[in-house]
Amino acid sequence: MQHAINYNEIKPDVVVDLESLGCGDLVMALMKALRPLPVGQIVQVEAHDAGAAADIPAWCRLRGHTLLAGPTGPDNASYYIQKES
Numbered sequence: 001m002q003h004a005i006n007y008n009e010i011k012p013d014v015v016v017d018l019e020s021l022g023c024g025d026l027v028m029a030l031m032k033a034l035r036p037l038p039v040g041q042i043v044q045v046e047a048h049d050a051g052a053a054a055d056i057p058a059w060c061r062l063r064g065h066t067l068l069a070g071p072t073g074p075d076n077a078s079y080y081i082q083k084e085s
Contacts, residue, residue, distance in 0.1 A: 007068075007072040007073070007080060014044070018048075018049075019047075021047065022051055023051055023055055026055055030056070030081075034065065037083050039084060039085060040082065042068065042083075043081045045081060052079070056070060063084075065083055066084060067080070067081055
């Protein structure tokens with residue numbers, strides 16, 4: 001069973017603002033942002049595209065990364081991803 005994570009307690013190593021990038025561009029930007037990072041680092045992603053709420057969790061599942069929280073924040077545009085392999 002997964003425990004709820006308070007996103008206010010997550011300390012990201014990197015913050016990436018993907019603005020309003022959608023689907024394909026969003027996925028490519030996520031790949032570029034996570035590629036150089038060591039395993040275990042946490043990325044805070046800011047994504048304002050309406051499809052991000054579905055695209056980011058699906059991408060994390062497909063790529064094996066952990067979505068710690070999201071969408072969160074005052075505008076529901078913050079996602080916290082921990083890089084796995």
